[in-house]
Amino acid sequence: MKNNILTMAFILLATNLVNSQKAELPDALQKKWWKEAVVYQIYPRSFKDSNGDGVGDLKGIISKLDYVKSLGVDAVWLNPIYASPNDDNGYDISNYREIMKDFGTMEDFDVMLKEMHKRGIKLIMDLVVNHSSDENKWFQESRKSRDNKYRDYYHWWPAEKGKPPYRWSFFDVNSNAWKFDAQTNSYYLHYFSEKQPDLNWENPKLRQEVYAIMKFWLDKGIDGFRMDAFQFISKDNTFPDLPKEIVNTPAAIIKYYLNGPHLHDYIQEMNKEVLSKYPNAMTVAEGAGDSPEAAMKFVDPDRKELNIAYHFESVDVGKHLKDFGLVKYKSIFSKYDDKFEDKGWLSIFLANHDQPRMVSKFGNDTPQFRELSSKMLSTFVLTMRGTPFYYNGDELGMDNIRFDSIEDYQDVDTRNKYIGIKNKGGDLNAFLAIQKQSSRENSRTPFQWNTEKNAGFTTAKPWLKVNPNYKTINAEAQEKDPNSVLNYFRKLVKLRKQEPALVYGKYTLLDKENPNVFAYTRELNGKKILVLLNFSEKNAPYNIKIPIAKSKIILGNYKIKKINILQPYEAQIIELK
Missing domain, CATH: 3.90.400.10 (Oligo-1,6-glucosidase; Domain 2)
Incomplete structure (x- = not known):
C-alpha cells in the first residue's frame, strides 16, 4: 500500500513537472501537429480524371493517394468540391452539404477520406462563406x-x-x-462575380447556418478548414461612401474591406461554438490582414480564434520577384518572423491556385535553370519557420503555360477583365501579354503524370489545355531520376521531419543587404542549421560571420560546391559545427 502511494505521488509530481515545463514554453515552441505538417494542395479539377470526361475528380484523387503518400506530406488541402454551377471553379457554392457532380458523390468523398486517413494523410477543406452561389x-x-x-x-x-x-x-x-x-x-x-452574392454575417441566423455546415464536415472526420476570403466577412451594413482618396485604387479598397467592424467578434464566436469543440482541427486564415500586427490578431492563442495565418505579402510582389527585389522580399519574412517569434503561427508558401507557377514567378523557368531554381525554391519553403503549403505540380517544376488567346482561358477573372477592357477600348494585346505571366490559370493546367495523351490526366479533351512540355516534365520520368525535382522535394520533406530546428527553430536573417542571396539560420536546443539560397542566375558571393569550413552540407542542389560563392540558383542546407 505504502509503495502504491509513493508511486502515485511520484507520477503526480512528474506530471506536474511536465505540465509546468510545457506552460513555461512560449506558444511558438509548443508542439502541434499542424505546425509540423507539410501541407500539399490539390486542385481537384486538374489532378486526375477517372471517368474520361476531361475533369479531375475524387476517384482520380483516390487513385493517386499512394503518390501523395510517397511525397511524405502530412495533409492535403483540397480546393472546393461542394455542389456548384462552377462560375468560379467551385468557389461559388450552391449546396454546402453535397458534392459537385463533376467530382463524384458523397460516397466517393467518404472513401477518399477513409483512404487518406489510412495512409496517415489529414484532409483540410476550403470553407467558402464570404459568399455563396446565386444558385444556392x-x-x-x-x-x-x-x-x-x-x-x-x-x-x-x-x-x-x-x-x-x-x-x-x-x-x-x-x-x-x-x-x-x-x-x-x-x-x-458581390465582392467577387455577380454569381457570388456576399453573405450577410451581421445576421446571427446566417452565422448559425455556417457553424452547422462546419460541424457537418468536422463530424465526418475532416481535419480542418482553410477559410477562404475570410477577411471580408464583416461589413458595415449602412455602406457609407468610400473615402475619396481610395475610390479609384483597388489595393486601397481591399485594405478598407479588411477592416470590417465585427470581423474578430465573429471568428471568436465561431471558435466558441464550433472550433473549441474540435481542438485538433487546423484552421487557416486566408489573407490574414495587411501587416504582421493584423495577422497576429487572427492567431494569437489568447484571442481564441484560428491557428495559422496565411498572409499575402509574400506573394504580392508583382509579375516576378526579380522586379520586386530580393532585399525587400527578405524584409517581408523577417518582419513577420519578428512579430511571430514567441506566439502565433504562420504559413509559408510561394504558390497556390490563385498564383502563377512558383518557378515562373519566383525562379527561372528557362530550360537551363528550371530544375535548379525549382529545387532552390522548394528548399526555401521547406526550411523557413511556419507551416509549408506546397501546390501540386510544383514538386515536378511545372511552369506557366502562357496562353496566347482569350479563348484558351476559362477563368472568370481573366475573361471578365478582358471584356471590361474591350468595352472601354483598351489595349487587349497588352492585357493578354500580362496574363501570360500573371494569370492564375497558369497554375491550374492539368497535372503532368506521364508522356501519354494529355499527360495521363484524362483520355478525353481536358477542361483546360495541358502544358505542351509534359513530354519532358512529368512524374513518371522524374520517379526514375534520383536527381529529379520530385526526388529532391522528397528529400527536403524527410529532412524537415528529422530536424525539429527546421520546424520550431529560431530564424535569424544573415547578409541582409545581399541583392542575390537569401541566407538565414534555424536554431533549436543547440542545433544550428544554415540555409544559403541564390535567387539569381549568376554566381553570387555572400558575407556571413559564421565559420563553415568544418560544417557539413546535409542537402543541396549542386554536386560540386564552390567556396564562399553560390552558383546560379544554388541551395545549401548546412549543419553548423
Missing part, C-alpha cells in the same frame, strides 16, 4: 421578396434609396460590386 437555395429564396425569411442572409439595397454607394468587385466586368435585381427592385452585393 438561400439566395434563390432571398431574391423572391423583401420579406422572405432568407432575405437578410445577403446584403440588399432598395433601389428607391438611389444607387448604393460604390463598392469595388474583384471579378465584375465593370468592377462594380452591386448588381440590380428587378424582382424586388433592389441591388445585391
